[in-house]
Amino acid sequence: MDALASIVSSCRRHLNLDFLWGTVSRGRTISMPRSRRKRTRSRDSSYDDDYRHKRRRNDYYDDDHYDSRHSRSRLSSERRHRERRHRHRERSYSRSRSLSPSHHSRSHHYGESDHSSRYRSDSRRHRRRHRHHRRNRRSYSSGSSREQPESSERAPSVNDDDDGHLIYHQGDVLQARYEVVQTLGEGTFGKVVECKDRQSPNERVALKIIKNVEKYREAAKLEINVLEKLREKDPAGKHLCVRMLDWFDYHGHMCLAFDMLGLSVFDFLKDNNYVPYPLEQVRHISYQLVYAVNFLHENQLTHTDLKPENILFLNSEFEVSYNQKKRRDERRVKSTDIRLIDFGSATFDHEHHSTIVSTRHYRAPEVILELGWSQPCDVWSIGCIMFELYTGYTLFQTHDNKEHLAMMERILGSLPYRMAKKTKKQKYFYHGRFDWEEKSSAGRYVRDNCKPLRRYIKDPDNEEHRQLFDVIGKMLEYDPSNRVNLKQSLRHAFFRKYYEEELLKEPENSQSNGDRERSHSLSR
Structure with a gap:
């Protein structure tokens, strides 16, 4: 009996059974030692899933990859790496936006999605090529200055703005005939410009300059076809439809001349x-x-x-x-x-x-x-x-x-x-x-x-x-x-x-x- 009592005493001392019994009897929650705690799913899994989804969207960190077997130092280093990568992506996107000041207007007119624009802008090589293209081939600002030709007879360089409008200035001569006087109006199709007709110095015409965009060029060709048919049927214009006097393709811009x-x-x-x-x-x-x-x-x-x-x-x-x-x-x-x-x-x-x-x-x-x-x-x-x-x-x-x-x-x-x-x-x-x-x-x-x-x-x-x-x-x-x-x-x-x-x-x-x-x- 003495031997049995000593064994029970030893077990109670090592396993702390008195504390366990007293805790259970008083209705408290048992806190198991950390090494013996069982990993279980939360009682509200849908809430956890939503929370993890928000975390992934915000900082690209996925809680599902967490494992208690990973050391704390390894977890923190991975998190720091992901955060650095996220900051790098944000900086790259910000730089690409600064290179493309008219991003929104181009997307609207050309049907580009915002995501595709971001993806292309993330490429450094593409950005360098884009800057080179802008500098050497096309002017992307309607306010950009270019020297006026000393002689109005010399054909100026032809530039377009972001939306495809022709960039012109007062005194420019188109097709060696139409001298720009002023802008009369602007629409989604292009601009209407008042011009002097050098073949008839006292005559002014309204020149409709279509954007250098494929869908507007095709629409202009259809309009030209209709106007030519109407001119055949009514050369004198007595049926009160506007008369097209001339038309031509000016470096990708369809131009239609009308009476003022x-x-x-x-x-x-x-x-x-x-x-x-x-x-x-x-x-x-x-x-x-x-x-x-x-x-x-x-x-x-x-x-x-x-x-x-x-x-x-x-x-x-x-x-x-x-x-x-x-x-x-x-x-x-x-x-x-x-x-x-x-x-x-x-x-x-x-x-x-x-x-x-x-x-x-x-x-x-x-x-x-x-x-x-x-x-x-x-x-x-x-x-x-x-x-x-x-x-x-x-x-x-x-x-x-x-x-x-x-x-x-x-x-x-x-x-x-x-x-x-x-x-x-x-x-x-x-x-x-x-x-x-x-x-x-x-x-x-x-x-x-x-x-x-x-x-x-x-x-x-x-x-x-x-x-x-x-x-x-x-x-x-x-x-x-x-x-x-x-x-x-x-x-x-x-x-x-x-x-x-x-x-x-x-x-x-x-x-x-x-x-x-x-x-x-x-x-x-």
Whole structure:
């Protein structure tokens, strides 16, 4: 017994069983010695996984590679190595960004992704080659200076900026003929420049210089083809479409020369604080627009991008009068003779028809619903333009397809069931009816800012105002097969004055060669 008692005493002393028993009896957690602790997964593995994912994203360190068998010194050295490598990557990327100040604009125009740009910039050899390329072949800053030639006859070096625009200066001569005077405007396609024509020293032309970018060059070639066909059909330009005088390829830039024109109908409206045009001017501008587009339709052509920006005054000189009621000066254009421009999107009937055409605010419902389109989509755009000339603001002020359709229903009534069932855009409809939540914020916006078309008439008792909205309503017919065509529109009561004048002038026009600049029946 003495021997057994000594063995038990020895075990209790070495294994500390009293401490173990007392701890368990008091409900405490047992803390095993470090060397005997069992490695287990956390109780909330999803949280740990998320946390590890965030760590990997932030410092490229992966906790899954951790092993308790690794010594603390080895783990810390690996972590320091990873952190140094991460800092090196950040410095490399920062240097590459400093070498490419216009990175964002190039990505937007050329379709490059941000990741691909970073990857290429991480290569030091690529950066050296890029700097050499910029220094020796191309100027990447529109503000970069180059010495002007002592003689304007000498051809200057041809440089482009980041976006592909031609870099030019006043006095430069293109194609040994067109001397740059000033920039008139700039768009995604390129720039429009006022030039002196050295073959006709007293003549000024508007030279449209297309970007040195493949997709814009191809679009320009299509526009040239359309303009040449129109010139064949109407050499005198009496159908009010802008005339192309010349075209040429200048070191990758397609250049198109046109007659000098005035401001666009939209720019004049904007500069006049969006004061709408008087009814008589609305009538004349609209009649000319219908007349010009009808000429396109008769030649199996659809413009597809009709909007106030593409209607230019022949001369935008104006008179100023003071509005006592609104306490401001208001402009009134002296002559409302116009020309239709921008045939870059014009499409012949036999050509491929893109799914989406037209600028948003002037886009027909059949285009939004992807039901196919033809000449009637131009008629819809003209109806929207006439409304804008009369009121001073856009009829469908939106940038969303569903909201656009909701505005149409609010202004013009319900969409036809046949169009709703036929469209592939079934997400906009439920059982053939337009699915729209009127109590949402967007629904309230449409309800507060749109009203039935006839309620926009300023003077309901005036016959001419009612006639205007009658023709607009017929142009804004949902179903393109039921929409009025432009030949019928020309004979509408609202345009009777100009139509009758045209009939009276017809015998005279048939005997004369026509006016080079304007139609006898349309110019006022």
